[in-house]
Amino acid sequence: MADLAATQLLDNRWDDAQAQALDEPGRLLYRSNLLGSDLRITNFGGGNTSAKVMQKDLLTGQxxxxxxxxxxGGDIGTMKRDGFSTLYMEKLQQLRTKLYRGKEHEDEMVGYLxxxxxxxxxxxxxIDTPLHAYLPYKHVDHMHPDAVIAVAATANSKKLTAEIYGDEIGWLHWRRPGFHLGLMLMEFAEANPKARGVMLEGHGLFTWGDTAKSCYENTVGTINQAIRWFAEKTEGKAAFGGSAVKTLAPAERRAVVARLMPEIRGRIGKTEGKLGHFDDQPAVLEFVNSVDLRKLAALGTSCPDHFLRTKIRPLVLDFDPAKGNLDQVVETLDQAISDYRDDYAAYYERCKRADSPAMRDPNAIIYLIPGVGMLSFAKDKATARIAGEFYVNAINVMRGASSVDTYVxxxxxxxxxIEYWLLEEAKLQRMPKPKSLAGRVGFVTGGAGGIGRAIAAKLLSEGACVVLADIDASALEDTKAAFAKSFGKDAVRAVTxxxxxxxxxxxxxxxxxxEFGGIDILVSNAGISSSAPIEDTEVAMWDRNMDILAKGYFLVSREAFRLMKRQKLGGSVVFIASKNGLAASPGAAAYCTAKAAEIHLARCLALEGADAQIRVNVVNPDAVLRGSKIWTGEWRAQRAAAYNMAPDELEEHYRKRSMLKRSVFPEDIAEATYFLASDLSAKSTGNIINVDAGNVQSFTR
Known part of the structure; x- marks a missing residue:
């Protein structure tokens, strides 16, 4: 246990020079970002910080x-200055003294904020505003540190708190966040003026200080006291009852995950698309391999932030790494997932109130696999990843609590x-409507080129996650970095x-x-170009066109079909072919023939995919010069020679040749691809959309 990150002391990262250059709200932000940068201190989006600041009232000048x-909804690790609410302390005090009607009515106080x-x-x-407002200190931190919650989640947490901290840190019985908890904290502070913090049973830690620096150092120091105490108490002890199974090698773990994730995703994503995340860090492997895995997992999580993200408990899959019974696990997934849903529905029925919201998605979020690791699923990749991070926090809590006492x-x-709290429901209802491709994964070949990059950007802008595939590793990395900056790192992956x-x-x-759990959209776009009279066309040129434009499209679509049929969620395949697949061009027999093969392959696949709700359609571009790799080399000169003109005259030639007298850009191809990939064309398959500004020769007949 001692080598795990959860047992390492926190560093004091406060920089006086940096802090002194800031105003009071700036120091609050600085403190918040420092604390939120370490997930052992608080989860993403969890915890909160505050400062009481003297400012001039714009109305009175006082x-x-x-x-x-x-x-x-903020996250202290990444928030900016505009992530803070600002409220008059005088008015907050009036809520307490004049309007509060008792804990039975505490939820109504949110409307007064x-x-x-x-x-x-x-x-x-x-909702946590009162927890800060009524504590009589200038600076307050409320964190969810793994080491502290590990104490708070024990059967004897009050006794252990006193053992670690004496009377410096107090202890309060569990109370859900809200106005009444704020008053409980106020009463504790008044009765214990020498205390420097308080632990809330099963939840987390409150600490305070007269300055931003002293508050920060108090928080870090309090957490480190717990870490030191656990290190002493657990030295030499095997966590979670020791190991029951051995960890598979990394490649074997990924092979299991590659098989399981589409199977799970297909079963839980029929009404709402799900994206997955895989985590096999040491803390996860220690837990999923342990003797006590099933016993502790069944108890559920302790901190409200944990189970709001992960549900009250995970689903443990019956995989045996020694036997390698993966086929059996897949065969029994239907029953395992059904049993979990039934269990969740029974939990809802046992606990629901007269005014409880309707039962939400009953599927598990966290899936634990002995010898392999943890899968987490949610409606988007970031949420799935964060849910996994929260469960790692829960694992750390269970490790600590069960090592020194009984975990509760x-x-x-x-x-x-809390899960069905009406205030939580109201927050969910305020969430923006999902984008049209939310919960879906696109795979774009030639993703670092002009057309591929534009298509990927369009899919990302509509909420999809995208796997960029390209042979150009350098361009691929640049494209991935640009998209990660624009759309977030969670949304994009790259494969050479x-x-x-x-x-x-x-x-x-x-x-x-x-990386994502599966594929829903394939855009087969990788391409080359060549131009030569037939008598000068060498076999190598012919084979290269057929390899990339016909064989390549066959290979990626075959793999997409295999995966989509396993998922049983349908799918959309879009081929980026060419006007040349329908209309012959002089001096380009190899290219035109290969493009015609693409189009006919798409027609064949539309027939084969229909029963599985896999739609296959084609976009035919023409003369997309801007940003296109195929127009940067010999192809431009070759096509110009075929039309007896200079290369820099080619774009204008194509524009004038079109019926609409307009140029065609990568973004135009992206729009047509999005239409065919999305539900806008849910009843279309085997179709061709020409995006060529009008070319009578390529009219489909």
Whole structure:
């Protein structure tokens, strides 16, 4: 246990020079970002920080006390200054003294918080605002440290808190966040003026200070006390009862995941698309391999932030790494997932209130695989990844708690009352409507070229995750980096791929399964160009066109079909062919023939995919010069020679040749591809869309 990151002391990263250059809200932000940068201190989106600051009231010109506190839905590790709510302390005190009607009515107090807003700040105040407002300290941190929650989640947490901290850190019984908990904290502080913090049973830690620096150092120091205590108490002890199975080698783990993720995703994603995330870090492997795995997993998580992200408990799959019974696991997935849904429905029925919202998705979020690791699924990749991070926090808590005492999950009714809290439901209802391709994964070959890059950007902008595949490793990395900056790192992955390499194609789809859980959209776009009179066309040129434009399209579409049929979620395949596949051009027999083969392959696949709801369609571009790799080399000169003109005259020639007298750009191809990939064309297959500004020779007949 001692070598795990959870047992390492936190560093004091406060920089006086940097902090002194900031104003008070700036130091609050600095402190918040420092604390939130370490997931052992608090989860993504979890915890909150505050400072009470004297500021001039714009209406009266007088100095007033203003509470700066993390706003609703923010993350202290990544937030900016506009992530804080600002509220008049005087008005917050009036809520307490004049309007509060008792804990049975505490939820109504949330509606009064906007009336306390200072300086018309649009950032909505969090339900946790009273936890900061009524503590009589200038600076307050509320964190969810693994080491501290590991104490809070034990059967004897009050006793252990006193053993670690004496009377410096107090202890309060569990109470869900809200107005009444704020008053409990206030009463504790008044009764214990020498305390420097308080632990909330099953939840987390509150610490405070007179300055931003002293508050930060108090928080870090308090957490480190718990880490040191655990290190001493658990020295030489095997966590979770020791190992029951051995970890598979990394390649074997990924092979299991590549097989399982599409199977799970297909079963849980029929009504709402799901994306997956795989985690096999040491803390996860220690837990999934352990003797106590099933016993502890069944108890559920303790901290509300944990189970709001992960559901109250995970689904443990009956995989035996020694036997390698993967086929059996797949065969029994239907029953395992059905049993979990039934169990969740029973939990809902046992705990529901008269005004509870309707039952939400009953599928598991976390899937634990002995010898392999953890899978997490959600409606988008970031949420799936974050859910996994939260469960790692829960693992760390269970490790600590079960090593020194009896681990205790949050009581089922309390868990339900938070999961189906009407205030939580209202927050969910305010979430923006998902984008049209949310929950879907696109695989784009030639993804680093002009057309491929434009298509990938369009799919990403509509909410899809995208796997970029290209033979040009340098251009691929540049494209991935640009998209990660624009759309977030979670949304994009890259695989270096030669589409004529059968093993490489198969492996690239396995990689996609490990990264996202599967594929829903294939855009086969990788291409080359060549131009020569037939008498000068060499066999090598002919074979190269056929390899990349026919064989390559066959290989990637075959693999997409195999995967889509396993998922049983349907899918969309779009071939980026060419006007030349329908209309002959002089001096390009190899290219035109290969493009015609692409189009006819698409027709064949449309027939084969229909029963499985896999749609196959074609986009035919023409003369897309801007940003296109095939127009940067000999092809431009060759096509110009074929029309007896200079290369720089070619674009204008193509524009004038078109019926609409307009140039065609990569973004135009992307729009047509998006239409065919999305539900806008849900009843179309075997079709061709020409994006060529009008060419009578390529009219489909």
């Amino acid at each position: 100095e007033v006390e203003v509470l700066w506190v993390k706003g609703s 906007p009336h306390c807003t200072f300086d018309l700040n649009p950032r909505a105040a969090s 999950g949050l009581p089922e009714q309390e868990a339900f009352d 791929l030669n589409v004529t390499d059968e093993a490489g194609v198969i492996d690239s789809f396995k990689q996609s399964c490990v």
